[in-house]
Amino acid sequence: MTLTLASALALLAYALAAWRGRGAQAMPWLGLGWAAQAVALLVDIGGLGDGAAGARFGVGPALSLTVWLVMAVALLEGRMLPLEALRRPLALLAAAAVALAWTLPGQSHQASSPWAPLHWALGLASYGLVGAAVLHAWLMQRAEAHLRSARPAVGPGLPLLRLERLTFQYVAGSVVVLGAALALGAWFSPRWQWDHKTVFALLSWGVLAALWLGRWRLGWRGRQAARWVYFGSALLLLSYAGSRFVLQVLLGRSV
Structure with missing residues (x-):
């Protein structure tokens, strides 16, 4: 109720x-x-x-x-x-x-371990951080497109450089938090399972970490960086939410 x-x-x-x-x-x-x-x-x-x-x-x-x-x-x-x-x-x-x-x-x-709740919390927090990165990447693209076309930005005076900085701050946070969740899960789990959830989460972490490194060493920015953010977020969405959707909704299994 x-x-x-x-x-x-x-x-x-x-x-x-x-x-x-x-x-x-x-x-x-x-x-x-x-x-x-x-x-x-x-x-x-x-x-x-x-x-x-x-x-x-x-x-x-x-x-x-x-x-x-x-x-x-x-x-x-x-x-x-x-x-x-x-x-x-x-x-x-x-x-x-x-x-x-x-x-x-x-x-x-x-909970299979006293560390399981922390693992769950870190995993869910990584979803929020990646979601915030996607939001700012989209805003960054919109602001850049309006700036190139000399039209008003998404909002009055929306600062492109600040949006770009915030986007990569959320990417960095998601790399750290998701990496900690994966490491913690591998540490306390009695048997490592290469299921869809784990594989997609690792791929997502790899994409976001590569973007973070590319920003630091190669100066990636703009549309190129936004595409990496979208790709990494799609992989993360497929990891937990995607696998649970297939099992819980399409197959009707208790997970």
């Missing part, structure tokens, strides 16, 4: 934020939706009221948490960057994520 009420409140708030659009009236509704989504995620992933020990994960909560973390970044940076044009798309994306998490709730997972 708490999950349903929190999800319904989040959906309503995000719908009102999308309706308000770019106006300042959208901000309170975005904040309310973000808070209600946090409660829904806490109830779902924490398994509150479920009666079963252990955390609950699934494709819906994973994607919802990713969007929630990206929304948190956007709300914080909205005080420093003119991101008014993103309010409606983010509100619609967050509403879709809440609906998906409510439709496909998490399933109970028992």
Whole structure:
């Protein structure tokens, strides 16, 4: 019941934020939706009221948490960057994520090691960091395209160099956090499994690490860097969320 009420409140708030659009009236509704989504995620992933020990994960909560973390970044940076044009798309994306998490709730997972919760937290945090990198890479591309065409940028005075710096900061953070999650999982797991989740996560880490190194040694930037960010994020999406979607939704298996 708490999950349903929190999800319904989040959906309503995000719908009102999308309706308000770019106006300042959208901000309170975005904040309310973000808070209600946090409660829904806490109830779902924490398994509150479920009666079963252990955390609950699934494709819906994973994607919802990713969007929630990206929304948190956007709300914080909205005080420093003119991101008014993103309010409606983010509100619609967050509403879709809440609906998906409510439709496909998490399933109970028992911790195989005391380090397992930290591994799970790092893995989910890496999704949020990569999602933030994708958001900034897209903004960077838009700002660069408008600058080349002498048209107004995404928002008034959107700074291209600052967006580029933020994009690579999130890429660096995702490399560190995802690498730590992979190392921790390999360390406490009794038997390393080369399943789809592990392979795609390693490939994603390799792509993002190569981008980070290319930025540092070769000065990669602009559209080239954005394509690497998109490719790395697609691989990461296929790792956990993609494999769970196939197992949980397409094959109907308990994972």
